[in-house]
Amino acid sequence: MADLFSDDPPTPLAPHGPAEDAPLADRLRPRSLDEVIGQEHITGPEGAIGRMVSAGKLSSTILWGPPGTGKTSIARLLAAAVGMRYEAVSAVFSGVADLKKAFAAAEQAKKAGQRTLLFVDEIHRFNRAQQDGFLPFVERGVVTLVGATTENPSFELNAALLSRAQVLILHRLDAAALGRLLCRAEELEGALPLTDAARDALIASADGDGRFLLNQAETLYNAGIDEALGPGELGAFLQRRVAVYDKDREGHYNLISALHKSVRGSDPQASLYYLARMLTAGEEPLYLARRLVRMAVEDIGLADPQALQQCLAAKDAYQFLGSPEGELALAQACLYLATAPKSNAAYKAQKAAWRSARETGSLMPPMNIVNAPTKLMKDAGYGKGYTYDHDAVEGFSGDSCWPEEMEPQTYYTPVERGFERKIAERLAYWDKLRRERG
Structure with a gap:
């Protein structure tokens, strides 16, 4: 990756396009922000990126969105739109030494009067210490950071880094946006060998990922298919895409x-x-x-x-x-x-009881219900006055079980649904007995 860290400030974008034999997705990369498909809510005139470009001043930004939604393209085009030097690193392939080179090159460019947009792909893959390493360079204006991530920044990025950047959410490409992308491919390569139903199936299989869609289209072009495929034939020809799902993300x-x-x-x-x-x-x-x-x-x-x-x-x-x-x-x-009938009464009761226990500390239970395993404790009044409930009328003594310094609390209130309706009847009956027995 040495070419990414040259001390000579490069032009914001290469003056020539991708090679003719480059992958279709590369050849169809947008050449300006208004060509970015499906993200008009941030790239349009009223969007955050549109407004920054109009002002000619960028702030550090985190682009958060699913794969294949244009994060890398937006970063490159953003640098070009405001005339900034573009430097890119990937958290997958780059280490601390690469970052030091990038920051050193940005320092040199700043001395020459040129601003640097540092694009960090997969920024969430840098650990917390590495993320902290960006802070002084962002704060001193050495670089304007644009990070790309497929993971929720709230979980994966340092709070300090997030406080210095705005998070822009890129949308999963919908069917209309993917259809426009296929039209661009057909303008370049010719009509796809698909029936209308198969074309819809191809778009659906992309699951919002524009890059995946173009790769599948390129596979069809390269196969040299003569007759249009239907949905069933397309499914047999192309491998079905596995759902995007990270079990810890x-x-x-x-x-x-x-x-x-x-x-x-x-x-x-x-x-x-x-x-x-x-x-x-x-x-x-x-x-x-x-x-x-x-x-x-x-x-x-x-x-x-x-x-x-x-x-x-x-x-x-x-x-x-x-x-x-x-x-x-x-x-x-x-x-x-x-x-099943629903009730969160036990859940609420647990939370309330735990809170009460923390607040009341070490209050002593009433003496009648504490254990008295020794004669000394019995002489001190432990267990005195305890009524064995099974010997009481209705199997219920009604004695208070609360610390003397604490008013009785109500944590559990059953609902009038399912089995808790019967529990509510029992509680009401016991409350009635307590009142009658004083």
Whole structure:
């Protein structure tokens, strides 16, 4: 990568286009910001990039978006639009030595009166210490940083770096934008050998990734196909694309959130869809089993005590059967949760009780319910006045169990749904007995 770190300031963009034998995606790279497809919300006149270009002054920026949405192209064109020197590094291939060279070259360019736009691809792959290394150069104006990431910056980038840059979100390319991209390819290479239905299928298979779409189109061109392919023939010719899904990244959190909220919202169809999305994308089934258990206790609780048992049984069934047979047990548990009566009363009670415990510290329980294992403790009053509830009328003494310095609290309030309706009746009955017995 030595050519990226030359001390001689290069022109913002190469004066000539890509070679004739370059990949189709390279040959179709936009030559100006207004040619960027699908990101008009930031590149248009009213967008953040459009306004910066009009002002002729850039601020450090993080471009966050899915693969193949134009992040690299936007960075190059942004430098050209404001006459800045363009320097690029990749967090995948570059180390500390490469960054030092880039900053040294930018220092020299600044002395010569030329500003540098430093583009950092996959910036989230730099560790926290390396990210901190950008800060002094950004603060002193040695470089204007433009980072590109497919991961949520809130999770992957230092707060200090984020505070010095604005985050711009690039959209996944929709069908219309991908269709325009294919039209550009056909203007250059000729009509694709596809029926209209196959063309729609090709666009759908791209999953919003423009680069992937052009690579698939190039495969079709290179094959020299004479007759138009239908959807079935296209599927047989091209490998099906695996869904983009990083199990420890934002896609993971988005889908598990959608699954949890679909279950909470009592939508069994959507719940099953998101469960399928995660399993077919390669999620660990036992992770999903753990999340289903959590949903059972957080969103259903005692409204249907069987929900927890269903989830634990599904976990056991999956461990016994393995994949793919055992995944049916997870689907059954998911449907049980989605169709069960909902209550978060236990969840709210737990949070309230934990908060109260932290606030009250080490208050002593009332003497009548503390243990008295020794004669000294009995003589000191430990356990004095305790009423054994099974000996009381109705099996209920009504004695107070709260510390004397603390008013009785209400943490758990059952809802009028499912089994908790019966629990509410019991609590009301016991409250009535307490009042009657003083």
